[in-house]
Amino acid sequence: MFRNLRRQISRYAYEINEVKEITLPDDRKDLIISIYDLKSYLANAQKWNNRRRLLFRQMSPLQQKIASSINYPNKLNLVDQYFEKNNKIIDQIVKSSINKYNVKDYELQFVEEQASLQKRNQFFRVVESLCHYARDWSKKPSEEISPLLEYIMLQCKDLNDDKTVAIVPGSGLGRVAHELAAQLKLSSVHAVEFSWSMVLMNEFLYSTMENVNDLNVYPYLHTYSNHLTIEDQVRPVEIMHSLEKPQSLNIHHGDFTQFNLSDHLKANEDPENLLIVTCFFLDTAENLISYFQAINKLSSGFNGKVKWINLGPLKYGTAAKIELCDDEMKAIIKTMGWNFVDEQKPKLLGYLTDKKGLWQGYYDVTMWTAEKQ
Secondary structure, X not given: OHHHHHHHHHHHHHHHHHHHHOOOOHHXXXXXXXXXXXXXXXHHHHHHHHHHHHHHHOOOHHHHHHHHOOOHHHHHHHHHHHHHHHHHHXXXXXXXXXXXXXXXXXXXHHHHXXXXXXXXXXXXXHHHHHHHHHHHOEOOOOOOOHHHHHHHHHHOHHHOOOOXXXXXXXXXXOHHHHHHHHHOOOOEEEEEEOOHHHHHHHXXXXXXXXXXXXXXXXXXXXXXXXXOOHHHHOOOEEEOOOOOOOOOEEEEEOOHHHOOHHXXXXXXOOOOEEEEXXXXXXXXXXXXXXXXXXXXXXXXXXXXXXXXXXXXXXOOOOOOOOOOOXXXXXHHHHHOOEEEEEEEEEEEEEOOOOOOOOOOOEEEEEEEEEEEO
């Protein structure tokens, strides 16, 4: 008994010493925590599925036998197999990220130990990112993304030159920023994203995957609700990969309210015009006014045209300090020196919607363009 107690004390002392010896900058720690979250996908997915098995076994033997007559337990096993297919992609993202950011074994071990002690589980954040792969980067034209890109490109026609720089706050997996850089002749495009997981999964799209023709994700695995068939639940979505990164595209991790464009311009870069695109972003704000102020700050110092294109719903989070209706929001933006030059009627669009599912989510999406007076 005393021997076991001494071992426990030694272990706790080791953990305390490890904490003291390793101090990571906050941004570095957040990066490695996100890598840990990605690494944990398969274990967390299996844990989630094992709970389904546990609940199944709480039924009576007769009830289990009835369910087993249609091979219900086999369905749970099948979903596990598709979790492993998703994990093959995630494992590649983890390896690519560790290599790109030179993550050391001791850094990863330190973060893993801390996460284990805190019982960290960000499974559904990783699932959300996988679903965004299917939404944002599907090889087939997306009914959710195509109307957004069409509106953005239509409003950019007068800024298609190398005197214009673009900023995409809350860029997510980077599709909007990519298309701006790929289709327009801009001086530079800056995608700014707060979530390291999103940044890492965005950057991975530009990694070369050898001997891979089709790359599939399985976004519908993570719920057993609202499926007509098992095949619907495990069906793949083929996504783009091994993309050529546009020369003008820059991907940044960080809080866009702290983003300083001048820190990221090339030495010979002196843009006259600014394009800001916020897409499904404004309603994510804890403090919407701080977003407006940050956009105003970014828009200062340009001699030419400053244009702001916004698309998205107004579904605020649970801790928003201010929740404005569309009219209120536009009224405040006008007082901050913006003139609305285009406003579309709200368009009904899906968001991470399973088109074969019995439940589907849609938003009426506002689309408008404003210019700085």
